[in-house]
Amino acid sequence: MPDQTFPLRKSQLWRTLFRSKMGILGFTMLAGMILVALFGPLFAPYDPYEIPKVTLGDIYQGPNIRHWLGTDDTGKDVFSAVIYGARVSLLVGFAASIIIVLLGATIGMIAGYSGGSVDVVLMRITDAILVIPSLPLMLVIIAVAGRGLTNIILVIGLLYWTYMARVVRSQVISIKERPFILRAHAIGVSPFRIATYHILPQILPVLFAEVVLDVSYAILSEASLSFLGLGDPTIISWGSMINRAFLRGAVTKGAWWYIVPPGLALAWVTLGLTFLGNALQEIFNPRLRTHHLFDEHKMVARARLAVNVDVSTEKVV
Amino acid sequence: MNRIDFLIRKLSFSLLTLLAVVIFNFFLFRILPGDPVQMIVSPRMRPETRERIRQIFGLDKPIWLNTASARASGEVQAAFDSQLFIYLKNLSHGELGESFNQHKPVVELIRARLIPTVILIVAGQLTGIVFGSLLGLLGAWKRKSAIDTLTLAAGLTAWSLPAFWLGILLLILARGKLPMGGFETSGAIFRSEWERIIDVARHVALPAFTLAVLLFGAYMIIVRNSTMEVLAEDYILTAKAKGLSAFRVLISHALKNAALPLVTIIALDLGYALGGTIQIETIFSYPGVGSLMYEAIGQRDYPVLQGVFMLLAVGVIGANFLADLTYALLDPRVKT
Numbered sequence: 001m002p003d004q005t006f007p008l009r010k011s012q013l014w015r016t017l018f019r020s021k022m023g024i025l026g027f028t029m030l031a032g033m034i035l036v037a038l039f040g041p042l043f044a045p046y047d048p049y050e051i052p053k054v055t056l057g058d059i060y061q062g063p064n065i066r067h068w069l070g071t072d073d074t075g076k077d078v079f080s081a082v083i084y085g086a087r088v089s090l091l092v093g094f095a096a097s098i099i100i101v102l103l104g105a106t107i108g109m110i111a112g113y114s115g116g117s118v119d120v121v122l123m124r125i126t127d128a129i130l131v132i133p134s135l136p137l138m139l140v141i142i143a144v145a146g147r148g149l150t151n152i153i154l155v156i157g158l159l160y161w162t163y164m165a166r167v168v169r170s171q172v173i174s175i176k177e178r179p180f181i182l183r184a185h186a187i188g189v190s191p192f193r194i195a196t197y198h199i200l201p202q203i204l205p206v207l208f209a210e211v212v213l214d215v216s217y218a219i220l221s222e223a224s225l226s227f228l229g230l231g232d233p234t235i236i237s238w239g240s241m242i243n244r245a246f247l248r249g250a251v252t253k254g255a256w257w258y259i260v261p262p263g264l265a266l267a268w269v270t271l272g273l274t275f276l277g278n279a280l281q282e283i284f285n286p287r288l289r290t291h292h293l294f295d296e297h298k299m300v301a302r303a304r305l306a307v308n309v310d311v312s313t314e315k316v317v
Numbered sequence: 318m319n320r321i322d323f324l325i326r327k328l329s330f331s332l333l334t335l336l337a338v339v340i341f342n343f344f345l346f347r348i349l350p351g352d353p354v355q356m357i358v359s360p361r362m363r364p365e366t367r368e369r370i371r372q373i374f375g376l377d378k379p380i381w382l383n384t385a386s387a388r389a390s391g392e393v394q395a396a397f398d399s400q401l402f403i404y405l406k407n408l409s410h411g412e413l414g415e416s417f418n419q420h421k422p423v424v425e426l427i428r429a430r431l432i433p434t435v436i437l438i439v440a441g442q443l444t445g446i447v448f449g450s451l452l453g454l455l456g457a458w459k460r461k462s463a464i465d466t467l468t469l470a471a472g473l474t475a476w477s478l479p480a481f482w483l484g485i486l487l488l489i490l491a492r493g494k495l496p497m498g499g500f501e502t503s504g505a506i507f508r509s510e511w512e513r514i515i516d517v518a519r520h521v522a523l524p525a526f527t528l529a530v531l532l533f534g535a536y537m538i539i540v541r542n543s544t545m546e547v548l549a550e551d552y553i554l555t556a557k558a559k560g561l562s563a564f565r566v567l568i569s570h571a572l573k574n575a576a577l578p579l580v581t582i583i584a585l586d587l588g589y590a591l592g593g594t595i596q597i598e599t600i601f602s603y604p605g606v607g608s609l610m611y612e613a614i615g616q617r618d619y620p621v622l623q624g625v626f627m628l629l630a631v632g633v634i635g636a637n638f639l640a641d642l643t644y645a646l647l648d649p650r651v652k653t
Contacts, residue, residue: 128334130585133633135592136610140626143614144345144356220479224596227481229614242482246600251489259489263482270477278473 023279029272033265037086048081048236060255070257072241073248081236082261088237089219089269092153096218097211099157104164105207109195111165112172123169130162135224142230149232152225156218167210171203209280216273223266238262320645327641331634338630343404346623347380356619359417370415375403413627414620416613423624427606433500434605437521438594441528442583448529449536453575454567456537457544469541472534480593484527484600496520498602524601531593532586539582543575577648584640588633 017023045068046052054075061071069079111122138155145151175181176199184194225231226239227246245251245258346356357374358367371377379385380400387396407413413423452472456465475483488497496502496519507513547553547570556566591607598607606625613621 124330124333127330128337131334131588131634131637132338133588133591133629135588135595136626136629139595139610139614140342140345140622143617143622144619216477220477223479224481224592227479227596228599228611239479239481242479242485246481246485251485254489256489259482259485263479263486266479266482267474267477270479271474274473274477 017279017283020279020282022275023283026272026275026277026279029268030276033086033269033272034090036083037090040083040086044080044083046077046080048076048084052076060250060253060258062255063257069261070255072255072258073244073250078241078258078261081241082238082265084236085238085241085262085265086269088149088235089222089266092149092156092222092237093215093219093269093273095153096156096160097215099154100161100164100214100218101207101211103157104161104210105168105200107161108165108168109172109199112169113176113191113195113199115173119169122165126162126165129159130166134159135221138221138225139228139230142225147230147232149235152222152230152232156221160214160217160221164207164210164214167206168203171206172199175199175202205280205284209277209284212273212280213277216270216277219266219273220270238266323645324642327638327645331638334634335631338627338634339405339408340401342623342627343401346619347400357414361417362415363420366415366420373407373412374414375400378403408627413624416621417618418616419618423620426609426621427624427628430604430606430609433521433603434594434598434607436517437524437528437598437603437605438590440521440525441594442532442590444525444529445532446536446579446583449533450540450572450575450579452533453537453540454544454571456541457548457571458563458567460545465541468537472537474534475530476534478531480527480531481596481600483530484524484597487523487527488600491523495523500604520603524597524603527597527601528590528593532590535582535586536579539578540572540575543578544571547571547574577644580640580643580647584633584636587636588629591629591633 017027052058052075058071058075059073061067061075063070067077067079069077069082072078072081107122107126111119111126137159141155142151145155181194181198184198189198222231222237223239223242226237227243229243231237231240231243239262241262242259245255250256250258357376358370362370375398378399382396382401383398384396386398387393389395411424413427415422416426419426449472452468456468459465496516499520501513501516501520505516507516544567553566553570556570557563561569594605595607595610597603598605599611602608606628610622610625612618613625
């Protein structure tokens, strides 16, 4: 596979992305969910944060004209709750990914650019965090620190920057010896300026591909925490809906309409992000997949997880 | 690179990570707003237990270093008479404190739940690996065909499904067909050991299947990608020309090449698998360490929570070291 020359022009990026079916599919799925998060609540038939006056007959109603996806254990409209849930998931995903980018890119850049013992120390710390099982660690921290949405975002961001750091570092290493960087260095441009003005624009595409996948990890993590009873109690999210359904007998009542839709919504958005992220990695990151740096066999194994649709033939631009 | 050097480096990394986890665990449950002691001792405990736990963990002593005692006695050793070092010493003896709710040592609670979880993970992983490898080989062999696209889409989809949701769906679908909850039928008298094994297998079947569905996608993609790389090599053409069957070529040449990244990913993703196991055990009321952790969260049972987390972290760090060990043994690029 030919080496990609960075940076791609924007029009080229979109053209390449839309040549990949997986990319189109992922982009459409994500864009759809973003629209729902932005405008959905304007059209939602009910406000899930309002406590409705209900009679016994309103509880666990199956799908009907008034409630398209039925009602939950308190007689609330499930459809509206699912629509509102999109905001929570995407908010957590994007907010956490801001922390991931800031931390991961900074640490990866410092490690890759300075090399030597700084690199070794930073990467050992990164590997250590990578190795600790993340969901159990989040459970322990949130159980002790409290179940606010801010805490959840912080914990996810502070645990998931590691892949970003790894990816950015390997990119920085691959371009820091290029002539234009060496020249900038020679005429006395400060390392900070080289990092932000010369290196950063070069690695933006790869960073972007990585962050898309990180958003999906973040969304799944929030959902898992909420399902296990550690979500923000004041917020209705897809994970907390399924948690409620599970605890309040929706399974034995056969109330599938309270369980299937929030899970489908979650699967929709994470799948969209996974497709998009994979397509982007396929376009931008061919080098990562094939290099056989022995010392980084874990990274190589991880990188091979990118679905390469075609290894041996031509393609890409 | 020398094989011994490689192993020493990996071992010291594992030990350092372990130490970091231990110290993190110590501070998370102590240095927090409010009375840190309430994370270890609870008013729910019997008074004599409370006193005993205070004694065992030295909760009246300074946290970092006991400088006062060292100065008074003039011995350096006395400085280590602090909560941190008492905690480390206790840990090396397997002393993890006492559960708030069940009035039993945490170690005992964990031990009782360990075997079901090990069975669940091994069964789920094996199923996932077998199906992942087979589908990966198939996809690579028939690449760009409908089969390839379909298996890829299925793998990626399964991979991004929330574990708890998949579990609940399977629970609803399989209601009445398989036993729900428990490790074995409670109160049953088994006529033979064989009958008992079948009963245990029937209980673990659904949780293990859920885990396998979550995991097979990653394994499939790894095997598929490695296989496609190999299939482009000349020696595969030679093998085919020699008249080896497609099956032989795939198994003896291609799968061998996929083995190393596969081992690595299994170890790397063990943390992810454990996260899934917590959710799966909760949904199927399967009595393993995962559901123990879930119960501890609901009851604010901090010592149990801390103990289970320690166990899971040790397990994953250990598995990663084993993967490195395998790597050193199998990869010809690590010279002796």
